[in-house]
Amino acid sequence: MALFIASLNSGSNGNCYYIGNEHDAVLVDAGISCRETERRMLRIGLSMKKVRAIFVSHEHSDHINGITVLSKKYDLPVYITPATLQSSGLHLAHHLPVSFTAYQPVMIGEIAVSAFPKFHDAAHAHSFILEYKGVKISVLTDIGAACENVKKNFSQCHAAFLEANYDEEMLEKGRYPYHLKRRIRGGLGHLSNSQALEIFINYRSPNLSHLLLSHLSKDNNNPELVREIFNQHANGTEIIVASRYQESAVYHINGAPLAEQQHIATQGEQLQYSLF
Numbered sequence: 001m002a003l004f005i006a007s008l009n010s011g012s013n014g015n016c017y018y019i020g021n022e023h024d025a026v027l028v029d030a031g032i033s034c035r036e037t038e039r040r041m042l043r044i045g046l047s048m049k050k051v052r053a054i055f056v057s058h059e060h061s062d063h064i065n066g067i068t069v070l071s072k073k074y075d076l077p078v079y080i081t082p083a084t085l086q087s088s089g090l091h092l093a094h095h096l097p098v099s100f101t102a103y104q105p106v107m108i109g110e111i112a113v114s115a116f117p118k119f120h121d122a123a124h125a126h127s128f129i130l131e132y133k134g135v136k137i138s139v140l141t142d143i144g145a146a147c148e149n150v151k152k153n154f155s156q157c158h159a160a161f162l163e164a165n166y167d168e169e170m171l172e173k174g175r176y177p178y179h180l181k182r183r184i185r186g187g188l189g190h191l192s193n194s195q196a197l198e199i200f201i202n203y204r205s206p207n208l209s210h211l212l213l214s215h216l217s218k219d220n221n222n223p224e225l226v227r228e229i230f231n232q233h234a235n236g237t238e239i240i241v242a243s244r245y246q247e248s249a250v251y252h253i254n255g256a257p258l259a260e261q262q263h264i265a266t267q268g269e270q271l272q273y274s275l276f
Helices: 034-043 069-073 082-088 148-154 168-173 176-186 193-203 223-230 260-276
Strands: 003-009 015-020 023-030 051-053 106-108 111-117 126-132 135-140 161-165 211-212 238-241 251-253
Touching: 003 034, 003 135, 003 148, 003 161, 003 211, 015 135, 034 069, 051 069, 051 106, 051 111, 111 148, 126 148, 126 176, 148 193, 161 193, 168 176, 193 223, 211 223, 211 251, 223 251
Parallel strands: 023 051, 135 161, 161 211, 211 238
Antiparallel strands: 003 015, 003 251, 015 023, 106 111, 111 126, 126 135
């Protein structure tokens, strides 16, 4: 009873997230090339042979750039709404696009993938929550504001990919033109560090074991700053900053109570120390 998760890339240069169990897996978005996706998965021991589908959150290029080649090479169904497909410009074989409907789970093996709408300046943008035998993972990026859907789904999760795109002061003082700054922070753009932190503090499950902070801006954020801010409020949750340059480790999410996981980790440390 576990899900394995990893960020293959996270940022405006490409987004791709892996979620799977022992037999089946999905990619949420595929914004890096097929070759780079394969390389990164290989380096962390993941196999494309287990990937059964790609789920598309929205049509922006950093979420879809790798889909055409990846889906064709592995004959992968691409779960995408008609509005997103029309706006994407993707050229897919006729049998590969599969429509999904918000709040109606799609079964990929034993993994239930449910979509829900989000605030973002795209044709028909969605976030996702994935569940396998009670273990829940959410992918919450490219969100202009935390609607009730985000709060509700985040509060159920054992792990989450949560956007922390920009630091307010860095954005304000940075080189971006005014219209772009307005787009980013205008309610249909991205979550700031403080907005993400508010979600984390106020709506997390007591069993949230891992938080992967995602889609950090290259120009308007700092990974060390984000890690420090969230670690101050971690209370046992492992904080990971997903990179825009490389894949993360693979994290094993078993859904056990957080206190139990901490006890197991402590026992492991004690055993390791006893070997030296």
